[in-house]
Amino acid sequence: MTDLLWFLTRASGIVALVLIAAAVADGLIFSGREGGRRLRPAWWLDLHRGLGGTALFFTGLHLATAFGADLGVSLASIVVPGAATSDRTAYTYGVLAFYGMAVTVFSSWPRRLLRRRTWHVVHLLSIPAGVLAAVHAYQLGTDVLQGWYLALCIAMTAAVTYPVGLRLTGVRNRAAARDRLPTPASTVH
Amino acid sequence: MNDDTNPDMNDVNDVNDVNDMNERIARLAARRAAAMPTATAPAAATPTRPRKHHAARGSRNAALALSAISTLGLAGWFADTSSSGTVSGNAVPDNTVSDNTVPDNTVTGEQVANDPASDAQASAAVVPAAATTSELADGTYTGDSSSNRWGTVQVEIAVSGGEIAEVTILQYPDQDHKSVQINQRALPTDLRDVVGAEHRGRRISEPPTPATAGQSLQGGHRPAPAPPWRVMDRTLRVGSPPRTTHVEHVMGMAISIDVRDDLLAIAIDGVVAWLHHVDDTFSTHPARHADQPTGPRPRRWPT
Numbered sequence: 001m002t003d004l005l006w007f008l009t010r011a012s013g014i015v016a017l018v019l020i021a022a023a024v025a026d027g028l029i030f031s032g033r034e035g036g037r038r039l040r041p042a043w044w045l046d047l048h049r050g051l052g053g054t055a056l057f058f059t060g061l062h063l064a065t066a067f068g069a070d071l072g073v074s075l076a077s078i079v080v081p082g083a084a085t086s087d088r089t090a091y092t093y094g095v096l097a098f099y100g101m102a103v104t105v106f107s108s109w110p111r112r113l114l115r116r117r118t119w120h121v122v123h124l125l126s127i128p129a130g131v132l133a134a135v136h137a138y139q140l141g142t143d144v145l146q147g148w149y150l151a152l153c154i155a156m157t158a159a160v161t162y163p164v165g166l167r168l169t170g171v172r173n174r175a176a177a178r179d180r181l182p183t184p185a186s187t188v189h
Numbered sequence: 190m191n192d193d194t195n196p197d198m199n200d201v202n203d204v205n206d207v208n209d210m211n212e213r214i215a216r217l218a219a220r221r222a223a224a225m226p227t228a229t230a231p232a233a234a235t236p237t238r239p240r241k242h243h244a245a246r247g248s249r250n251a252a253l254a255l256s257a258i259s260t261l262g263l264a265g266w267f268a269d270t271s272s273s274g275t276v277s278g279n280a281v282p283d284n285t286v287s288d289n290t291v292p293d294n295t296v297t298g299e300q301v302a303n304d305p306a307s308d309a310q311a312s313a314a315v316v317p318a319a320a321t322t323s324e325l326a327d328g329t330y331t332g333d334s335s336s337n338r339w340g341t342v343q344v345e346i347a348v349s350g351g352e353i354a355e356v357t358i359l360q361y362p363d364q365d366h367k368s369v370q371i372n373q374r375a376l377p378t379d380l381r382d383v384v385g386a387e388h389r390g391r392r393i394s395e396p397p398t399p400a401t402a403g404q405s406l407q408g409g410h411r412p413a414p415a416p417p418w419r420v421m422d423r424t425l426r427v428g429s430p431p432r433t434t435h436v437e438h439v440m441g442m443a444i445s446i447d448v449r450d451d452l453l454a455i456a457i458d459g460v461v462a463w464l465h466h467v468d469d470t471f472s473t474h475p476a477r478h479a480d481q482p483t484g485p486r487p488r489r490w491p492t
């Protein structure tokens with residue numbers, strides 16, 4: 001039984017990491033208005049919310065199975081940052097990533113509870129949370145030395161980096177377009 | 190006349206716009222009401238919460254299903270690859286043993302797998318061997334190789350005079366630095382426990398041999414300058430010389446390692462693996478490594 005939980009821990013952790021990357025990439029595509037014309041923005045937003053919730057669910061599954069897999073993981077080490085007795089940094093990163101994800105999801109669902117600007121700042125926690133989750137996986141993952149895992153990491157990095165580039169260039173282009181617009185004062189004669 | 194210059198005319202236009210908009214909304218509402226199926230009319234009588242529209246419902250469900258399938262598939266694959274590591278080891282004595290009966294306390298893979306190892310990865314491999322070995326015939330016993338969550342474990346014991354004279358770890362989890370680091374600490378302790386238990390089970394009246402020196406030590410009869418056993422090349426030998434040397438060519442130079450302590454030689458493996466890792470990571474001449482095998486080298490001469 002503990003072996004089964006151990007295998008589920010590894011699998012759910014990897015799947016959760018992929019879902020986090022997918023949710024972040026989707027959010028960047030949606031917020032950067034780079035979704036194209038065939039798919040509506042509402043579709044991207046809905047999928048983004050779905051991926052975020054699914055990622056949080058699988059992260060919870062990862063934690064639950066890790067706790068029950070007889071790995072010597074105490075409840076405190078997966079709930080309290082810095083409470084782990086071994087691999088403290090890796091566990092702390094994982095716990096912080098989980099909290100960052102939870103705050104990001106529950107501040108947006110079922111309805112937006114915060115003012116838009118505050119919500120946006122909180123929502124941006126998802127990016128460092130994803131990075132912390134990736135570092136946690138690298139430091140503590142059993143399969144990080146496998147070739148397929150390396151390929152998966154490259155694919156995830158590309159999937160997130162590309163929309164980040166689109167987002168940044170889109171922000172720059174929109175700012176340049178705003179600068180080119182005539183100011184209201186210039187139309188008054 | 191421009192309408193923008195006449196405020197009164199602007200008000201009139203605004204009112205007209207609002208009226209147009211209201212009419213349009215009313216038309217749209219009527220059209221939508223007409224398009225609604227009549228079966229929903231009774232349901233409207235009971236106030237229910239409107240179902241939230243998900244624009245990407247199909248994709249969300251597909252992502253959830255794919256995630257669940259991936260998790261179960263990966264878990265199954267992990268289980269399959271883990272169990273496929275169990276190979277042919279047998280627990281019967283080697284040809285050097287005259288008696289072919291399998292003693293009950295022979296180290297077997299099943300015993301290894303069933304031992305609840307929690308923190309030390311190799312504990313399961315060697316602790317079962319700590320049982321009394323009075324029924325063992327002299328010879329070498331090779332346990333089944335067993336794969337657990339950290340890797341494959343296999344041990345071999347040599348029995349002489351009804352006692353464990355030597356424990357050799359044929360395989361241990363060394364796939365990553367963490368496993369090597371753990372086993373550097375765990376294996377010497379476990380092997381020490383094995384031989385310690387073995388010696389504690391001996392009768393004091395037996396003639397002193399190198400193997401019984403430990404028992405004499407524990408009985409406090411006489412102090413001895415060195416422990417009764419030494420660890421050499423993953424092997425705990427009773428009464429063996431306490432030294433292991435190793436020469437490794439890495440980074441274009443020969444590095445000599447001389448261990449004069451009660452450490453397993455896997456510590457040397459860890460050091461060598463780390464040196465090669467550093468070399469592979471930071472070397473600016475990757476072609477130089479093409480003809481050089483990586484990992485621990487078999488050039489080791491116990492003295």
